């Protein structure tokens with residue numbers, strides 16, 4: 001992939017956007033910004049992307065937006081074709097519930113394959129990702145436009161800078177004013193993705209590779225999600241287990257020990273044990289989670305966070321990339337509605353519009369994990385759980401149209417933000433002491449919107 005910015009220089013009336021990071025979040029933001037007519041420059045520190053990661057879900061809530069930006073059918077092609085998933089008992093494999101796959105993550109495909117299509121679309125729209133360009137410094141002042149400095153010493157200025165630089169975000173440190181240490185979620189995952197052909201010759205696990213399928217085994221404080229793609233050509237499992245570590249290595253590359261995995265699942269359903277036993281290698285991924293942060297926007301209101309840099313999700317949320325896509329759409333539309341000279345208004349409305357919905361998507365991941373890990377323990381021997389108790393409850397997230405919601409709520413929230421900007425007192429999104437969500441809107445478990453009373457004003461930064 002060549003170096004991404006719009007080939008032409010910005011027109012005087014065009015908003016200039018710098019995006020740091022060309023992951024799925026950064027690419028989605030680039031498409032959204034382009035859609036609103038802005039001039040986009042993207043810096044990515046990696047020189048060349050590999051096919052990294054394994055299974056990733058893209059929900060209808062993201063696909064609806066991506067389609068408007070010209071990307072749809074290629075993504076559907078990548079996703080798992082199975083209509084349903086089965087939720088099973090860890091030891092016998094007995095099916096406890098069957099759910100449409102769309103209730104979980106929507107289309108589950110390989111992250112690297114989705115990434116290729118996102119990058120292709122960015123290029124097709126006339127933007128170029130500047131690969132091998134690491135942002136190392138930021139400059140911002142109330143009187144001037146913000147800028148970034150690259151590792152090679154060059155400085156670039158824009159009207160807004162978007163930190164889509166992932167879980168280890170440097171931009172987040174700038175926005176918060178301190179280094180936000182990763183927090184152990186209390187769980188870790190072993191993850192494996194490999195060619196599935198040889199499993200077809202092993203009778204015990206052959207049924208898992210006859211066609212695309214998704215199965216989830218739930219046990220005490222553990223669950224395993226299996227995803228078969230490309231008609232059995234590719235096979236993936238992710239085993240979540242309890243683990244508390246003092247030092248958390250936040251890495252997508254740390255090798256796992258297959259002996260440890262085999263030991264953990266040795267008493268499990270023989271079908272999945274056979275597949276695990278045939279697995280050549282795995283990664284050991286300590287699930288890093290972060291507490292919600294009180295602001296996604298810098299003190300001059302011109303540097304904003306997006307995606308994993310401000311709202312990472314647990315794998316059980318299956319919404320990390322989808323929520324990053326929604327955030328891109330909302331920020332771009334806020335910038336359009338506010339107008340070129342009102343970036344602070346746009347960024348502050350953006351964070352208020354997004355926080356509560358993102359938080360709910362994050363919490364859904366905690367909820368389903370806890371139900372999967374705890375349900376069987378509460379039952380007597382031979383007793384079956386109510387299928388509803390082990391089902392994923394993400395369905396309400398999918399009909400949402402992030403752009404329509406932004407238009408609908410723009411007037412009321414922008415009026416409130418105007419007052420905040422005038423007074424210089426910005427309401428934080430989240431109170432780290434009480435844990436209260438201070439953003440304006442909440443959704444209940446059925447997706448119904450509840451308006452919160454106006455929060456008490458607290459000075460940020």
Ligand SMILES: Cc1cc2nc3c(=O)[nH]c(=O)nc-3n(C[C@H](O)[C@H](O)[C@H](O)COP(=O)(O)OP(=O)(O)OC[C@H]3O[C@@H](n4cnc5c(N)ncnc54)[C@H](O)[C@@H]3O)c2cc1C
Nearest residue numbers: 021023024025044045053054134135165166307308320321
């Ligand atoms: C290697 C990898 C594998 C993953 N695998 C999975 C998976 O299997 N399943 C799943 O559900 N999720 C996976 N994820 C997470 C998932 O991709 C994200 O939750 C989601 O796509 C939103 O990502 P993002 O764009 O916000 O952040 P990321 O995907 O982390 O992208 C951030 C980008 O910013 C770049 N960057 C960081 N700092 C700088 C800097 N200073 N200057 C320039 N560029 C910078 C990084 O190189 C990276 O490309 C993975 C993430 C990574 C990085």
